[in-house]
Amino acid sequence: MKIRALVDGIERAAVLDRPGNRLQSVVTKVLRGRVRDLLHGVWLGHPIHPIVVLVPIGSWLSASLLDVLRINHKAPTALVGAGSAGAVAAAITGLNDWSSLTREQRRTGLVHATVNTIALGLQVASLAARRRGDLRTARWLSYAGLATVGFGGYLGGHLSYRQAASVNQAEPLLRRIPEGWHAVCDLEALTPGRPQVHHIDEVPVLVVRNSNDDVTVMIERCGHETGPLGEGEVRHIDGADCVVCPWHGSTFRLTDGIAVHGPAATTQPLLRSRVRDGLVEAALP
Ligand code: FES
Numbered sequence: 001m002k003i004r005a006l007v008d009g010i011e012r013a014a015v016l017d018r019p020g021n022r023l024q025s026v027v028t029k030v031l032r033g034r035v036r037d038l039l040h041g042v043w044l045g046h047p048i049h050p051i052v053v054l055v056p057i058g059s060w061l062s063a064s065l066l067d068v069l070r071i072n073h074k075a076p077t078a079l080v081g082a083g084s085a086g087a088v089a090a091a092i093t094g095l096n097d098w099s100s101l102t103r104e105q106r107r108t109g110l111v112h113a114t115v116n117t118i119a120l121g122l123q124v125a126s127l128a129a130r131r132r133g134d135l136r137t138a139r140w141l142s143y144a145g146l147a148t149v150g151f152g153g154y155l156g157g158h159l160s161y162r163q164a165a166s167v168n169q170a171e172p173l174l175r176r177i178p179e180g181w182h183a184v185c186d187l188e189a190l191t192p193g194r195p196q197v198h199h200i201d202e203v204p205v206l207v208v209r210n211s212n213d214d215v216t217v218m219i220e221r222c223g224h225e226t227g228p229l230g231e232g233e234v235r236h237i238d239g240a241d242c243v244v245c246p247w248h249g250s251t252f253r254l255t256d257g258i259a260v261h262g263p264a265a266t267t268q269p270l271l272r273s274r275v276r277d278g279l280v281e282a283a284l285p
Contacts, residue, residue, distance in 0.1 A: 007108065007158050016107040024106065027099040031092075039096040040262035047166045047265050049093040053156070055086025057149060060123060064146050067139045077130045080123050080142060087120045097166055100248045100263035102225060105165045112155035119149035170223035173203050174269040177284055184217060184273075184280045195243060197230035200282060205271065206230055206243065207280065208254055216254040217271040217282040218243070224250045224264035237261075 010016070031039065041048035063079035066072055091113065098109040122145030129138035159165040182200045190196060190209035197220050198207050204220035206229045220229050227247030234243050234254070241254045250264035257268040271282040 003154070007155065007162075010108050010111050010155075011104045011163070013107055016110050017103065020106045020110045023095075023110070024099045027095050031096050031099070036096055037262050039093045041093075041265040042259050042262045045258070045266060047097060049090065049097050049166070050160075052086065052090045052093050053153075056083040056090055056120075056123075057153065059083030059086060060119075060142065060146050060149060064139075064142050067142060073130070073135055076142070077127065080127045080130065084120060084123050084127060087116065087123070091116065091120075097263065100224070101165050105159060105163045108155055108159050108163060109165070112152055112159060115155060116149060116152035119145045119152055121145075122148060168223040168264075168266040169226045170219040170221055170269050173219050173221055174271075174284070176203050177201055177271070179284060181274070181281045181283045184282050187213075187215070187275050187278050187280055190215065190280070193234050193241070195230060195232075195234055197228075200271075204230070205282065208234060208241075208243070210241065210254065213275075215273045215275065215280050217273045217280070218252070218254070218257055219269045219271075222247065222250055222264060223259075223266050223268050224248060224262075229268075 037043070039048070059079040060083040063076040063083065066076045066079070094113060098106060098113065101109055122141050126138045126141035126145060129141060160167060177200050184198050184200065184205065184207055185196065187209065190207060192209045192211050195206050195208045197204055199205065206218045206220040208216045210216060218229070221227070222229055222245040224245065225247060227245040229243050229245055232244045232246045234241060237251060238260055242251045242260060243254060244251045248263050249261060250259060251261035252259055252264070252268040257270040259265055259267060270285060272285055273280060273282045
């Protein structure tokens with residue numbers, strides 16, 4: 001399939017790294033702190049870019065259907081306008097997520113963003129043509145914009161389903177742990193607030209003894225891009241003890257695994273834990 005060869009080539013295209021690095025530096029300078037968390041979807045517990053993209057895709061598709069059926073010319077104009085505004089919001093949330101991806105993912109993401117920007121340009125040109133009453137040109141521009149955003153969507157799907165961008169990378173590890181209780185380590189070997197890495201059936205888990213002597217057992221690979229939480233710091237943030245990923249700074253509460261700072265938006269999987277005869281044990285939640 002030629003399209004597969006094309007997207008494989010995009011992943012390997014080192015020529016995209018220079019413009020990508022420049023754009024990444026601009027994005028990380030402009031979008032910071034709580035704004036980044038908001039755009040990542042930390043407040044929602046889920047990335048919001050896949051939700052926001054429904055606005056332009058749905059609006060532009062509906063406009064084109066009405067254009068094909070020649071039902072009404074006012075509604076398509078409103079839909080193209082709404083879709084174009086939604087595309088700007090989708091671009092901002094997407095760029096924010098993109099800036100914390102791996103190099104190969106950023107290459108695909110850069111082409112995905114460029115294609116979608118072209119689609120937005122075509123729809124804005126269509127809107128201008130509709131305003132001056134040139135409906136024939138407007139319709140063809142909208143059809144071209146819709147086809148272009150379709151290819152952009154294909155690249156977005158490739159990023160998520162093939163390159164696993166913005167999916168919870170820790171969840172598959174949780175599923176490799178067998179049912180039942182597993183011995184993890186001696187309680188006395190743990191110093192409060194100092195994380196250790198142990199393994200349950202070769203799955204790395206982060207073990208932290210809390211000040212009240214209960215123990216957090218969490219999947220050790222960060223849900224964002226598998227960063228080693230065992231090399232991260234435990235810090236008191238927003239009134240709770242948290243572990244901070246050393247790679248991109250995702251911050252997870254030790255009590256429940258909830259992400260309090262992104263780029264990870266999803267909860268880091270936690271295991272149930274108990275102490276029996278001085279031995280820390282863990283089981284699937
Ligand atoms: S791997 Fe990116 S924040 Fe942990």
